[in-house]
């Protein structure tokens with residue numbers, strides 16, 4: 001119902017429909033409407049385009065959100081357009097500017113160009129603004145025609161936050177005119193203050209250490225908000241690049257929106273960082289927020305999705321109160337740019353706002369060329385035809401990149417020095433995807449497009465702390481990929497068709513064999529059915545049997561670490577690092593920084609030999625070209641299946 005109302009709004013936008021909006025009631029004399037519009041976590045998504053897949057999409061793009069923004073502006077007397085950070089990084093256009101074109105002094109960053117075109121009133125810094133270093137950031141934001149504020153990123157610490165020298169101004173007080181219900185203009189001072197998770201000091205340590213420090217969000221707010229009041233701010237809006245987390249303040253908390261909103265003097269809050277939507281059913285039972293009222297910590301608030309998926313809208317009805325203004329009432333909503341239908345197809349709800357597209361058309365075209373050309377080289381073919389039967393380069397490169405990244409992230413933490421392992425699974429490995437559904441990048445150039453192929457999902461990196469015993473059971477869970485094979489049997493079917501390949505985690509950094517004669521320890525759902533089985537044998541770390549009590553850091557993704565696939569040691573409680581970076585971004589960075597990658601499989605796992613036993617499995621027919629060079633396994637062709645797959649025989 002809500003969506004339909006919004007949609008009619010966009011398409012008709014007529015005066016008659018305005019009357020349907022709860023905030024269309026005319027403001028009286030000395031009352032005024034103020035509409036606060038929010039974008040957040042744009043991540044350089046200006047065009048409605050998925051550069052990894054190299055195709056247009058209807059679910060992202062500031063050019064689409066811009067139509068909603070223009071629509072609201074057309075029906076409003078007073079509005080502000082605010083951005084909540086994470087605009088500079090997160091898609092190949094961002095990587096193109098950072099890695100290929102560069103940012104010289106005076107260059108315009110395309111996302112800033114697009115934001116200038118749309119006439120933003122202010123923005124704040126998100127954690128991803130720091131990914132390419134401070135110099136890149138400062139050159140990028142220099143082009144902004146609007147203030148960019150952040151109160152808790154500090155160049156020089158003072159005795160108290162207000163004595164700090166911050167990287168960018170902590171807040172801005174916009175002196176504007178506001179039109180009341182009579183059409184009379186009055187002066188108003190609108191204070192905007194920005195915040196970022198202090199975890200940037202860990203996530204971008206190599207760029208930030210020695211250059212800036214981060215303060216607790218609430219500590220900074222409590223110090224600056226009274227100062228803004230003293231300077232005459234009539235209302236204060238927090239631009240919090242922070243999610244909706246716990247209701248109670250804890251020092252250094254990442255998702256601080258609720259206690260921040262509750263800080264005295266803050267009138268409304270824009271949130272983000274979590275890439276979720278508020279108000280929405282996501283937060284129905286959440287302590288400290290009220291979805292129906294659109295409040296966070298008792299104050300009106302929104303979270304406008306991510307990549308331009310939504311525009312957050314806080315409507316305030318203000319009343320003149322002596323010399324200043326107070327909030328009489330408020331509503332909040334998040335307006336989507338598209339709708340997912342029951343059959344999962346996407347219906348766009350708005351069209352592009354052409355001036356935004358036009359403003360960065362050149363950079364869009366350059367990004368298309370960038371994703372289609374090489375960013376690095378591989379000295380081994382990146383294919384997944386044999387990923388389920390042997391150690392494999394398409395899985396190996398993911399683990400190599402994850403280990404490279406996590407090793408860096410552990411420096412200076414209490415976990416530095418613990419051995420680092422990595423878990424990765426083949427995503428494109430035939431199955432229901434069909435006989436062409438494999439990764440296949442030949443030796444030579446690797447393009448950005450190929451990385452999407454290697455890592456299908458927009459997961460983010462996680463590390464868990466697990467024991468040797470948990471590593472063993474993690475691998476037992478993976479080994480459910482295979483049917484139990486009777487010793488001496490001929491051409492038994494190897495793969496369990498009900499076991500998805502994305503749950504077949506290979507762990508790098510240890511060596512092991514899989515004994516197919518044993519039953520699986522876990523059933524399909526991850527419940528233990530054979531507690532005493534040992535499919536995983538000769539599990540070794542550093543050439544010696546693994547110590548069940550030894551602690552390891554295991555690199556993986558958010559899906560697995562928080563319980564996806566029900567892996568032992570992965571229920572969310574063992575997470576010791578929550579990366580802000582997608583696994584895909586990490587792979588791109590790894591390839592760009594290495595120049596040439598060597599993802600040749602190291603053969604760290606194999607099937608245990610079984611005298612006189614053969615098994616059959618299916619893969620893509622194009623895999624035949626690689627069959628002779630797969631490490632640790634003897635493979636021969638065994639004909640075609642009637643579904644278009646090629647069959648191969650393994651002699652165990």
Ligand code: MN
Nearest residue numbers: 041086126273
């Ligand atoms: Mn973000």
Ligand code: MG
Nearest residue numbers: 391508602604
């Ligand atoms: Mg390996």
